[in-house]
Amino acid sequence: MLNLSLSVDGCDLRYADSGGDGVPVVFSHGAGADHVMFDAQRDHLRTLGYRVVTWDLRGHGLSRPAGAPFTAERATTDLLALVEHLRLDRPVLVGQSLGGNLSQALVRRHPELCRALVVIGSTWNTGPLSTGERLLLKVAAPSLSVIPAGRLPELMAGASAVTPAARADARRAFSQLTKGEFMEVWRATVGFLDPDPGYRTPVPLCLVRGDRDRTGNIATAMPRWAAAEGVEEIVVPGAGHIANQDAPEAVNAAVETFLRTSLQTRGTA
Template identity: 30%
Template sequence: MSSSSWTERVVLVRDGVRLSCRDWGRSGGSGPDTLLLHGLAGHCGEWDALARLLRDAGHRVVALDQRGHGSSERLPADVSRAAYVADVLAVVEELGLVRPLLIGQSLGGHTALLTAAARPDLPRALVLVEAGPGEPEPGLPEQIGGWLRAWPVPFPSREAAVAYLGDGKRAVGEGWADGLEERDGGLWPRFDPEVMERSLHENARRDFREEWAAVTCPGLVVLGEGGIIGRDQYADMARARPGLRGVSLPGAGHDVHLERPELLGGLILDFVRRQGL
């Protein structure tokens, strides 16, 4: 599948899992290679606005449908944090990304963080959007799984999906609705709730402060004022990484990349320029 803006690339990883990417290429210039990682139950199309902005600024941009999501393998056996990290490494190698800028939102940001910790030589820099090392949350998988199973699917129309998934925020609803597929007379998610639950099991058991402390590349954290990362958690992150840059966007929630893509893009480009990347 292709469009005038991006081309689908398929990568097969060690356990036979098929990964689908949107490769936006580069429009000219010498910006860093960039890999975009969406959050839980998301899809690579969430990044379209940001991907286009970064590509037009000279970045080579790739957005990944992570395992269990979108056009990638829907029912992978392994959804450990290590498997998600291994997927990033496989995509970087297969598509020839050179010391990429890793950008991730929510669980995608967590994957980017773990990749940077496991392979300090790999990323040029790390951008976490509403993401961090987290804290143990024993009931998190069941809570998220219950929310996903409560979706009134199939949605009878795109407008109904936008209204439900956006909860009053049109841009958020549009972004989530873009991840649905049409079949059997309605619109359905492109993920399995049970797979999403299993993907959170490690996050429910422990924090990842040790991995955060092992990250050595420059870092930018972008938070929504109404998001999931509180002041105390960010302060803890900053204490472990004194050179960390952090920005909180007033009026934004967890889906900063959908609500404020132009502002997020500007922050990233400014960060890249200041760091000389």
């Protein structure tokens, strides 16, 4: 339960903080979702002694009303404000989909504030875009706009998750946003993309995707990203876009292993 709030630019951002002196880990959810998507990861890491922070992005879940339009810049400002408000010492950022784009953006802008980055089911913000990928981005919003509002939660849930439980939670979360709000968030997600092929993530990086994720260009972009960064891409069998809900135990194990090895290597665990 998100029992704390931080007022930023007209919105009361709702969040939960497990507290303690463990390494802080901040989870940012995907477009149309909310903090619930990370329940399994929150509980797992908390038992391992990490300080876990979950939150609802502006206009999502309990962080309503949005107070101001949802943009990539505003979302980045919100996440930075939360990190600074809690005085987190170089947190690990974990983001799924939009949350992954957001977390990448904060690391790129303020690398000194972050300890490591975990991206689940998200495209590569700074990666090169082919002509086909640019066309896909251009037509995505118009394609979504013609879907009747009443059908959008079901269609998005079906496209995002594989297991019945994950699909049910995705329907619940998507139903909290109006179609107009969702379209606004979608446009903001695209706004995070800023090709810069020479950029390399300055902190330890973990890339996770489901082997059944067909969202956007993730299935092709993430392998290229992993190769460019020299890291191993973790592909979760039988999972879709929301791999952390389709296969929570597998994702928990992957994140735990990454944190243990990467943080010990740097002497920060």
